[in-house]
Amino acid sequence: MRARRLCLAVALLVGASLTGAPSAFAHAQLLGTSPQSGAIVPKQPAEVIFEFNQAVGGTLGAVRVYNAQGEEVDNLDVGHPEGKQHWMGVGLKANLPDGTYTGTYRVISADTHIVYGGLVFNIGHAGAAPKFTVAGLIDRNKSGQVTEVAFGVARGLDYLSLALGLGGLVFLFCAWLPGLASTAGAESGWEGASRAFARRLELLLIFAVALGIAASVLGILLQGVSAAGVSLWASLKGVIVSDTLKSRFGEVWGARGIVWVAFGALLIAARLARREAIPVLRPAALGAGGTAPDVDGTAPGGAALGPYPPRVAIVVVGIGAAFLAMTPALSGHASVQSPTGVFFPADVVHVLAASVWVGGIACLLLALPAATRGLEGTLRSRLLVAVLVRFSPLALGSVIAIAATGVLQAYIDVRSVDGLLHTTYGALILAKTALLLALIGLGWVNRNRVIPALRRIAGAGEPPGAAGVLARRSMRGELALMLTVLGVTAALVSYAPPIDVASGPFSTTTTLGPAELEMTVEPARVGLNTVHLYLIDATTGAQFTATKELTVTAKLPAKGIGPLPLQPNLAGPGHYVLNSAELSPGGTWQLQITDRVSEFEEHTKTIDVPVK
Numbered sequence: 001m002r003a004r005r006l007c008l009a010v011a012l013l014v015g016a017s018l019t020g021a022p023s024a025f026a027h028a029q030l031l032g033t034s035p036q037s038g039a040i041v042p043k044q045p046a047e048v049i050f051e052f053n054q055a056v057g058g059t060l061g062a063v064r065v066y067n068a069q070g071e072e073v074d075n076l077d078v079g080h081p082e083g084k085q086h087w088m089g090v091g092l093k094a095n096l097p098d099g100t101y102t103g104t105y106r107v108i109s110a111d112t113h114i115v116y117g118g119l120v121f122n123i124g125h126a127g128a129a130p131k132f133t134v135a136g137l138i139d140r141n142k143s144g145q146v147t148e149v150a151f152g153v154a155r156g157l158d159y160l161s162l163a164l165g166l167g168g169l170v171f172l173f174c175a176w177l178p179g180l181a182s183t184a185g186a187e188s189g190w191e192g193a194s195r196a197f198a199r200r201l202e203l204l205l206i207f208a209v210a211l212g213i214a215a216s217v218l219g220i221l222l223q224g225v226s227a228a229g230v231s232l233w234a235s236l237k238g239v240i241v242s243d244t245l246k247s248r249f250g251e252v253w254g255a256r257g258i259v260w261v262a263f264g265a266l267l268i269a270a271r272l273a274r275r276e277a278i279p280v281l282r283p284a285a286l287g288a289g290g291t292a293p294d295v296d297g298t299a300p301g302g303a304a305l306g307p308y309p310p311r312v313a314i315v316v317v318g319i320g321a322a323f324l325a326m327t328p329a330l331s332g333h334a335s336v337q338s339p340t341g342v343f344f345p346a347d348v349v350h351v352l353a354a355s356v357w358v359g360g361i362a363c364l365l366l367a368l369p370a371a372t373r374g375l376e377g378t379l380r381s382r383l384l385v386a387v388l389v390r391f392s393p394l395a396l397g398s399v400i401a402i403a404a405t406g407v408l409q410a411y412i413d414v415r416s417v418d419g420l421l422h423t424t425y426g427a428l429i430l431a432k433t434a435l436l437l438a439l440i441g442l443g444w445v446n447r448n449r450v451i452p453a454l455r456r457i458a459g460a461g462e463p464p465g466a467a468g469v470l471a472r473r474s475m476r477g478e479l480a481l482m483l484t485v486l487g488v489t490a491a492l493v494s495y496a497p498p499i500d501v502a503s504g505p506f507s508t509t510t511t512l513g514p515a516e517l518e519m520t521v522e523p524a525r526v527g528l529n530t531v532h533l534y535l536i537d538a539t540t541g542a543q544f545t546a547t548k549e550l551t552v553t554a555k556l557p558a559k560g561i562g563p564l565p566l567q568p569n570l571a572g573p574g575h576y577v578l579n580s581a582e583l584s585p586g587g588t589w590q591l592q593i594t595d596r597v598s599e600f601e602e603h604t605k606t607i608d609v610p611v612k
Contacts, residue, residue: 028052028109037119037530038577044096044123048103049089057108057247059228059240063090065103070132098124104137108247117522126572129534129543133520134505147225154218156490161212167359179386189375191281197371198278209264216257223249252331259320279308325352343412346405353401358482360391365475381457428492435485442478512595513603515544521609526586531578543574549596558587583611
């Protein structure tokens with residue numbers, strides 16, 4: 001009955017969360033350009049500038065300018081004009097001829113995602129229509145599918161390193177040491193068990209450190225690849241790495257790598273100093289037999305659990321761990337997307353909860369068996385129960401935290417049932433939810449069947465037997481599902497949420513009577529948009545100049561808006577520009593283009609344009 005009420009409450013909360021709420025955009029939005037899109041300037045400008053609503057970053061090739069033949073004519077000097085971080089521009093080569101030019105941008109938003117777009121302008125007078133559209137030029141320098149997959153892998157490895165590192169530390173201090181302290185007695189084998197666990201956990205922590213360093217370096221390089229539109233090998237250039245490190249993403253991931261290196265240095269220093277990085281049981285002194293651990297480090301008879309690392313080292317590790325838990329939020333939407341006061345802490349709690357769960361299960365499967373293997377059956381049951389009963393509340397709290405913060409994040413990122421059901425981002429959220437429900441089921445098995453069975457066995461002085469086998473199987477299932485969740489989460493972070501899809505031009509090619517029509521809508525977002533129409537003779541491939549009159553109307557059927565007349569302006573042979581086309585509110589707009597080629601002949605085409 002409780003389970004039914006909990007499911008009903010979660011369902012109602014999700015439903016309420018996905019009802020209407022004001023939008024908040026984290027991606028950089030283009031506010032203006034210099035020169036203006038479609039403008040004819042009397043003389044060559046010194047540079048082409050894009051102005052955004054927030055500070056943006058960029059690497060080599062963040063802004064490019066091309067002539068009508070698609071040849072790059074900028075001087076590669078990309079930067080922030082006048083030191084304004086909201087602007088990104090590039091200079092032009094000297095003495096460019098009159099004609100039509102296209103500028104494109106690929107910049108890094110504050111939320112670390114890349115946005116792109118462009119403009120077309122004329123020097124002196126309009127020339128031949130560009131051979132490539134804005135979208136075509138952007139795609140020409142876009143990183144490929146391999147880069148996107150590699151970036152997803154890097155993010156997944158990063159989450160795994162956080163889970164093993166942070167979760168391992170929490171398990172050590174909240175489950176293992178208290179469980180060992182409450183169970184170990186004068187029987188032989190306890191000291192060996194504690195040392196076996198310490199060695200195995202130390203290996204897990206070393207693996208987490210190595211994984212964290214590798215993921216940080218790979219992530220920085222791949223961000224440079226994505227921003228510059230180059231190969232991974234080319235991203236090793238000093239200027240690309242330097243520019244990436246100056247971005248918000250580079251700063252956070254670079255600092256994360258440094259923290260992992262510091263953790264590794266502490267582990268190495270402890271080993272060189274012949275100190276235990278992880279407290280273990282020591283033989284009792286003054287002739288006392290066996291071991292008798294105490295959380296404070298001393299116990300009757302002189303036995304001790306330790307030595308503990310220096311307090312300064314513990315504080316440093318705690319501060320570093322807290323920073324690592326915040327890095328996914330600092331380098332993503334949570335640090336810039338409104339309401340940040342809610343989104344940021346929710347993301348941090350989400351990462352911590354998942355880390356505690358994954359890291360704890362990994363310790364139970366990979367470290368705890370090394371400890372129990374050297375104990376006789378009765379002692380093994382006692383230790384299993386002591387550790388599991390302390391980890392179980394942690395796991396339950398993690399489930400509740402993951403569910404609550406997950407619903408909150410879905411509310412902020414999705415905001416609509418349509419966004420949940422009809423976007424890749426929404427599909428990944430649903431997949432993650434299904435995996436979480438399966439994990440809750442396995443957790444229920446552990447909490448309500450495995451732990452009570454082990455308690456009865458320990459009370460009867462028997463070995464774990466079938467209950468221990470069931471515990472291992474359920475925990476293996478939990479770990480496999482949680483690793484899948486980490487993979488889904490890595491993919492999820494790679495996509496822009498439905499309320500904040502990556503800005504960029506909408507582009508399509510279709511036929512319009514005897515002409516081929518290429519249309520670009522930039523930025524294809526709510527508000528003012530620039531529409532470029534290119535008409536090309538389908539037979540000869542030359543600019544189509546037989547148009548007598550071109551008319552364009554826009555309507556939004558879902559809202560009953562339109563048709564609204566839009567004014568196309570001739571910008572060159574076969575090239576028309578619609579400046580400041582108001583497309584608001586968001587939805588699937590229909591642009592109807594009618595090309596009258598004679599007194600008795602005209603051709604019409606309707607194109608669906610998604611506007612976010």
